[in-house]
Amino acid sequence: MKKLSTLLIIVPVVLNAMIMRVGKEEAYPTLRAAIFSAFEGDTILLTKGVYTTPLKLTFGITIMGEQRDSTIVRAEQTAVIVSSDIKLNVENLTLETEAPDLPIVWQSAGKLTLKNCLLRGSNVDAIYASGGSLTLDNCTITQNHKSGVIARNANLNIIGSNITHNGINGIVALKCQLTLNNVQVTDNGISGVVVDSCENILIKNSVFERDSATAISFQNSSGRIETITAKANGIGIRVTSGSLEIDHAQLTDNIKYGLWVLNHGVATVKATEFLNNKYGIRSDSGKFELDTCKIVSNSHYGIYVAGGECSVSHSTIAYNGAHGIYAEGGEGELTYNLIYRNNKHGIKLKGVSTYLIKNNTITYNNGHGILAYEGAAPQIINNIVAFNNWGIVTQVKDAAPGNPTLSHNNVYKNGQVDWSANLQHPTDISVDPQFVNPEQNDFHLKATSPCLNAGEGGTPIGALGEKEE
DSSP: OOOOOOOHHHHBBBBBOEEESSSSHHHSSSHHHHHHHBBOOOOOEEEEEOOOOEEEOSSEEEEESSSSGEEEEEEOOOSSOSSOEEEEEEOOOOOEEEEOOOSEESSSSSEEEEOEEEOOOOOSEEEEEOOOOEESSOOOEESSSSSSSSEEESSEEEEEEEEOOOOOEEEEEOEEEEEEEEEEEEEOOSSEEEEOOOOEEEEEEEEEEOOOEEEEEEEEEEEESOOEEEEEEEEEEOOOSSEEEEEEEEEOSSEEEEEOOOOOOOEEEEEEEESSSSSEESSSEEEEESSEEEOOOOOOOOOEEEEEEEEEEEEESSSSSSOSSSSSSSSSESSOOOOEESSSSSSEEEEEEEEHHHHEESOOOOOOOEETTTTOOOEEEEEEESSEEEEOOOOTTTBBOOOOOEHHHHHHHOOSEETTTTTTTTTOOOOOEEEEEETEEEEEEEEGGGGGGGGOOOOGOOOSSSSOO
């Protein structure tokens, strides 16, 4: 194929924009001819066919295809290049490159909008942006050998698009402003989205599925994720460093963890569901806070804390394959939670001292309600620990015992033992808590429950007597 030269045209601004049709039977038989005659603000409309002229302009126009899948710009080199401060709109086109080592789109400045475009088959990345502002609206980026989008020092806005089946990552944002809204990111070889050294990112109303390693990898950044689903990935969300807010997410069926916090990352999570992962949450360092979350039916631990800080409040932790919460490092507060029907222990603490366990309802777990051993010394206050196989226990087999501090708990009718020897505090009681309907997992207290005023200062015991103000 004969190589076509790139067009560089500087044109003055005109007031009356034109629509210029390109095709065999049209006024402009070639794309080259239309670009040569165009002015700032004009629209070039390509009829169905394959065009080999790359879109490299020094003035702002709109280039539209008649029908996306049958109107193709297939350049020998990069198909779209924006390297100056212009505004270029590209719509309803399939964009391809035949170059073995060049992206389909390259941008270093200006404003580029791709709308309803298909970008496929690059031997490297589909899009590489090193500056400027890039908007992808209702685009599909697929089957590229490396990544779908690489953006550095750019403003990246992706709306209603599908980033799928790329060889490495779906989207990589480095030192960018990033917004994703209503985006499908699926079946990418490593990660769906990698965010590094970005500020104030926003990812919302989006779905991440079957990305092999991680749906969203977040480091050295700040931002917010809301109303997303991360399903059947290696890991749902990984927070390596930086600060991330997560609100109303569903992190389900991930092979390893719904959320993984490490290396001083901070995750603040509200109203989020962690379902059917291996671990709902894992923390190796850093800090995470959960409020009004559901951590349910994970195959191993609901929450595993190896280090760092954790705060879990007003959440449901139930039906997990092993322990509801297992901490062998760090420090934390567990308050106003429902912890029930886990296959092993409700709460297991190994060798940790600075934990507060207060106003939880811990019930119908197959192991211990609370196991604190090998020097674990939590404060255990105002909890209902009832109908588990064991109650509050400080020693197992040959392990060193724990040394918790108890007060104002109701520990009742646990199958093997309620308290370890000499553990019961004078303010602890052992009476039927009178749940409203435990068979249906309604652990509110009846009006006649003795737990309603048996806590510190006459306050309720358990998670659902009265909610913390």
